[in-house]
Amino acid sequence: MTNPTIQIIxxxxxxxxxxxxQTQVKHAIETGIxxxxxxxxxxxxxxxxxxRRFSCxxxxxxxxxxxxxxxxxxxxxxxxxxxxxxxxxxGKVVAGTVKGDLHDIGKTLVCMMLEGAxxxxxxxxxxxxxEKFVETVRAEKPHLLAMSALxxxxxxxxxxxxxxxxKAGLRDQVKVIIGGAPLTDKYAQQxxxxxxxxxxxxxxxxxxxxxx
Amino acid sequence: MAGIQxxxxxxxxxxxxxxxxxxxxxxxxxxxxxxxxxxxxLFEPAAVDLLKKAGASVSEExxxxxxxxxxxxxxxxxxxxxxxxNRFGERVLQIEGHKCFYGPGSDALNIVDHRTQERRLPVxxxxxxxxxxxxxxxxxxxxxxxxxxxxxPSADYELHQMEAMLNHSTKxxxxxxxxxxxxxxxxxMAEAVVGGAEALRQxxxxxxxxxxxxxxxxxxxxxxKLMYLAQKSLPAIYIPVCxxxxxxxxxxxxxxxxxxxxxxAGLVISQLVREGVPYIIPGWGAxxxxxxxxxxxxxxxxxxxxxxxxxxxxxxxxxxxxGFSDSKVVDQQAALEASLSLAFATMEGANLIxxxxxxxxxxxxxxxxxxxxxxxxxxxxxxxxGISINDETLALDLIDRKGPNxxxxxxxxxxxxxxxxxxxxxxxxxVYDEWAAMGSQTLGERMSERVEKILAEHQPPALSDAIKxxxxxxxxxxxxxxx
Ligand code: B12
Numbered sequence: 001m002t003n004p005t006i007q008i009i010x011x012x013x014x015x016x017x018x019x020x021x022q023t024q025v026k027h028a029i030e031t032g033i034x035x036x037x038x039x040x041x042x043x044x045x046x047x048x049x050x051x052r053r054f055s056c057x058x059x060x061x062x063x064x065x066x067x068x069x070x071x072x073x074x075x076x077x078x079x080x081x082x083x084x085x086x087x088x089x090x091g092k093v094v095a096g097t098v099k100g101d102l103h104d105i106g107k108t109l110v111c112m113m114l115e116g117a118x119x120x121x122x123x124x125x126x127x128x129x130x131e132k133f134v135e136t137v138r139a140e141k142p143h144l145l146a147m148s149a150l151x152x153x154x155x156x157x158x159x160x161x162x163x164x165x166x167k168a169g170l171r172d173q174v175k176v177i178i179g180g181a182p183l184t185d186k187y188a189q190q191x192x193x194x195x196x197x198x199x200x201x202x203x204x205x206x207x208x209x210x211x212x
Numbered sequence: 213m214a215g216i217q218x219x220x221x222x223x224x225x226x227x228x229x230x231x232x233x234x235x236x237x238x239x240x241x242x243x244x245x246x247x248x249x250x251x252x253x254l255f256e257p258a259a260v261d262l263l264k265k266a267g268a269s270v271s272e273e274x275x276x277x278x279x280x281x282x283x284x285x286x287x288x289x290x291x292x293x294x295x296x297x298n299r300f301g302e303r304v305l306q307i308e309g310h311k312c313f314y315g316p317g318s319d320a321l322n323i324v325d326h327r328t329q330e331r332r333l334p335v336x337x338x339x340x341x342x343x344x345x346x347x348x349x350x351x352x353x354x355x356x357x358x359x360x361x362x363x364x365p366s367a368d369y370e371l372h373q374m375e376a377m378l379n380h381s382t383k384x385x386x387x388x389x390x391x392x393x394x395x396x397x398x399x400x401m402a403e404a405v406v407g408g409a410e411a412l413r414q415x416x417x418x419x420x421x422x423x424x425x426x427x428x429x430x431x432x433x434x435x436x437k438l439m440y441l442a443q444k445s446l447p448a449i450y451i452p453v454c455x456x457x458x459x460x461x462x463x464x465x466x467x468x469x470x471x472x473x474x475x476x477a478g479l480v481i482s483q484l485v486r487e488g489v490p491y492i493i494p495g496w497g498a499x500x501x502x503x504x505x506x507x508x509x510x511x512x513x514x515x516x517x518x519x520x521x522x523x524x525x526x527x528x529x530x531x532x533x534x535g536f537s538d539s540k541v542v543d544q545q546a547a548l549e550a551s552l553s554l555a556f557a558t559m560e561g562a563n564l565i566x567x568x569x570x571x572x573x574x575x576x577x578x579x580x581x582x583x584x585x586x587x588x589x590x591x592x593x594x595x596x597x598g599i600s601i602n603d604e605t606l607a608l609d610l611i612d613r614k615g616p617n618x619x620x621x622x623x624x625x626x627x628x629x630x631x632x633x634x635x636x637x638x639x640x641x642x643v644y645d646e647w648a649a650m651g652s653q654t655l656g657e658r659m660s661e662r663v664e665k666i667l668a669e670h671q672p673p674a675l676s677d678a679i680k681x682x683x684x685x686x687x688x689x690x691x692x693x694x695x
Contacts, residue, residue: 057504060503060504061503061504061506062457062503100391102425102431105455105458105459105501105508108458109458109506113506151390152321152360152362152366152369153366153367153369153390153391155366156366181321181575182321199505199506199507200506201505201506
C-alpha cells in the first residue's frame with residue numbers, strides 16, 4: 001500500500017468519513033491510480049480491519065456501520081470504471097416485517113448488519129403483506145428474502161408468504177430466512193423456510209452460508 | 213401541655229430523582245418544539261381530524277404538527293390522578309403523587325416452571341396460576357396476563373387471558389392486546405363482571421397498556437385504543453417507545469425529548485376526545501441497546517429516574533417498571549436485578565410498577581420471581597417509610613423509668629410497637645444450625661415452595677355462574693367474529 005491516496009482512503013473508511021472517501025476516490029480516478037488496488041488495498045482491506053476491530057471489541061456497531069456506508073460510497077464511484085467480475089456483491093436481500101407487525105428494530109438492525117457485510121438491501125419496512133413480498137421478489141430477483149415477526153399473532157404471515165411464493169412459482173429462486181423473538185429453528189423448518197437466526201450477527205453468518 | 217409545634221414536616225421519606233425542576237422545564241420545552249417543528253405521523257384518520265379541527269397543522273395526509281398552546285390546554289383539563297378499582301368496586305389504587313403499586317408483566321413467551329426450573333412454552337393454566345399468585349400476594353396490587361398461552365387459538369389468546377384474570381383474581385386488571393377489537397371484547401367482559409358500562413365507568417376495574425411505535429410514529433391500533441378508552445371514560449396507559457441511537461438520538465436528553473413528544477401528543481388526543489379523562493404516562497423509557505451485541509436489555513442504569521422525574525414534574529400518574537431481569541433462569545442475577553429495579557422504581561415513586569416476574573427482557577417469566585418481589589417490596593416499604601417522631605415514639609418517660617440498665621423486652625410499649633419493625637418472610641436470617649435443620653434451602657427453593665403453597669391454599673372468590681357464563685359468551689362471540 002505505497003500510494004498515499006490509497007492510504008488516505010483506507011483511513012477514511014476506518015473513520016467512516018464519507019466525504020473524504022468520495023473526494024479521494026474521485027481524485028484517484030482522475031489521476032489514474034490503479035482502481036483494482038484502490039478496491040483491494042484501500043476498501044476491502046479497510047473493511048477487513050473494521051471487522052477485526054469489531055471482533056476484538058474495539059469497534060461497536062455504529063462505527064462498523066458508518067465504515068460500511070463510507071466504503072459503499074466509494075464503491076459506487078469506481079463501479080462504472082471496473083469490470084463486473086472485479087466487484088462481487090455478497091448478494092441482494094429483500095427484507096421486511098410481516099403483515100400486522102410494526103416491530104422494526106430487529107429487522108432494521110439485521111438489514112444494517114447485512115449491508116455492512118456487503119449485501120445489497122431492499123427494505124420494505126413494516127406491515128408487509130405476502131403479496132407485496134411476492135411482487136418484489138418477482139421484480140427484483142433477490143438472492144434472499146428476510147422476514148421478521150415479533151408477535152405470535154403475525155408469525156403465520158410468514159407461512160402465508162412462503163405459500164404465496166410457491167404459488168407464484170418463485171420459491172426455488174430465492175432463499176427465505178426468518179427471525180424475531182418468538183421464532184425458533186423448529187418453526188423455520190415447519191413453514192419451509194431456509195433458515196432462522198436468533199440475532200443480527202448470526203443472521204449475517206446465515207445469509208453468507210446460504211448465498212456464498 | 214407541650215406547647216405548639218410549628219412548621220413540622222412530619223414525614224421525610226427517601227426519594228431519588230435525576231432531574232432538577234429547571235431541567236424538567238427544558239425537556240418540556242424541547243418536546244413542545246419537536247411537536248411544533250417536526251410533528252408526528254399519526255395513522256388514525258379520526259385523530260388527525262380532531263387535531264386539525266383543534267388547530268394542529270396537517271400535511272402529507274398524516275403528518276401532524278401540534279402547537280404548544282394545544283398541549284398547555286390539555287394540561288389544564290387532564291386530572292392529576294387516576295383511580296383503579298378491584299372486582300368489588302372498591303377504589304383500591306389511588307394513583308397519585310409518589311404512591312407505588314406493583315404488578316406483573318404481560319405476554320411472556322416462555323415460562324420457567326417453578327416446579328422443575330425447566331424453560332417451556334406457557335399454557336392457559338400458567339396464566340390462571342399467575343393470576344392466583346398475584347391475588348394472594350399482599351404486595352401485588354394489580355394483575356396482568358404474565359404469559360402468552362400456547363394451548364388456545366393464537367388469534368384470540370387475549371380473551372382467554374382476560375377470562376383467566378377475571379376468574380382467578382379480584383385485583384384491578386391491566387389489559388394488553390395485540391389488536392383493537394380484542395380490547396373492546398376485554399372491556400365488555402369486564403363490564404359483564406362489574407354490572408355494565410356505567411358501573412365500569414364509575415369504578416374503573418380495568419385499564420389498557422398501549423404501546424406506541426415511537427414518540428413520533430403513532431400507529432392506528434394504539435390511537436384507536438386511546439380514543440376508545442377516552443370515550444368510555446376509562447384511564448389509558450399510553451407508552452411510546454424510542455430506543456436511543458435507533459429511533460431517537462442516543463443521548464438521554466435527545467431520547468427523552470423525542471419520546472416525551474409522543475407522550476404529549478397522546479395527552480392532547482385523549483383530552484380532545486374527552487376532557488378530564490385520566491391519562492397515564494411512562495415512568496420508564498429512554499433506554500438504548502447494547503451497541504456491541506444489539507441486545508435490548510431491561511436492566512440498564514443510565515435511564516433510571518429520568519422519565520419518572522418528568523412525570524412528577526407534570527404531576528401526572530405514571531406507569532413505571534421494576535422486578536424484572538435479563539437473566540435466563542431464576543438465579544442470583546434474577547434476584548439482584550429484580551430487587552435493584554424495584555428499589556429504584558420505588559424511590560422514584562413510580563406509581564404503577566409493572567413487569568415483576570419478567571426474565572430474558574420479557575421473553576420469559578416466572579411465578580417464583582413474584583414471591584421474591586413481594587418480599588423485596590415489603591422490605592422497601594420499611595426502608596422508605598417516613599419516621600414519626602413524637603412523645604409516643606420517643607418514649608423518653610419509658611427510658612427514664614427503665615434507667616441505664618433497662619430491659620425493654622417485656623414492656624407494654626414493646627408489645628404495642630414491635631410489629632412496626634420489619635420481619636423477613638422468605639429471606640433467611642437464621643443461625644447456621646437452624647438453617648441446616650430446616651433443610652439447608654436456597655432462596656430459590658423457598659420461592660418455589662411458597663408458590664406451591666399459595667396454589668394449594670389460595671382461591672379467590674368465584675364469579676357467579678351467570679356472570680361466568682356471560683363472560684364466556686362474549687369471548688366466543690368475538691372469537692367467532694375474528695375468524
Ligand atoms: C420494543 C418492543 C416494542 C416496541 C416496538 C418499537 C419498534 N419500532 O419496533 C413497541 C413498544 C412499539 C411495541 C409494540 C407492541 N408490542 Co412489543 N415488544 C418490544 C420488545 C420489548 C423488544 C423488541 C425489540 O425491538 N428487541 C430488540 C431487537 C434488537 O431484538 P429482536 O427484535 O428480537 O431482533 C433480533 C433477533 O430476533 C433477530 N431478528 C429479528 N428479525 C429478524 C429477521 C431475520 C430474517 C433474521 C435472520 C433475524 C431477525 O435479529 C435481531 C437483532 O439481533 C419485545 C420483547 C422482547 N424482549 O423481544 C416486545 C414484544 C415482542 N411485544 C409484544 C406486544 C404484545 C406488543 C404489542 C401487541 C402491545 C400493544 N399493542 O400495546 C404491540 C404490537 C404492535 C404491532 N402491531 O406490531 C409482546 C409479543 C407477544 C406476542 N403476542 O407475541 C412482546 C414479546 C413483549 C411481551 N412479552 O409482552 N413493542
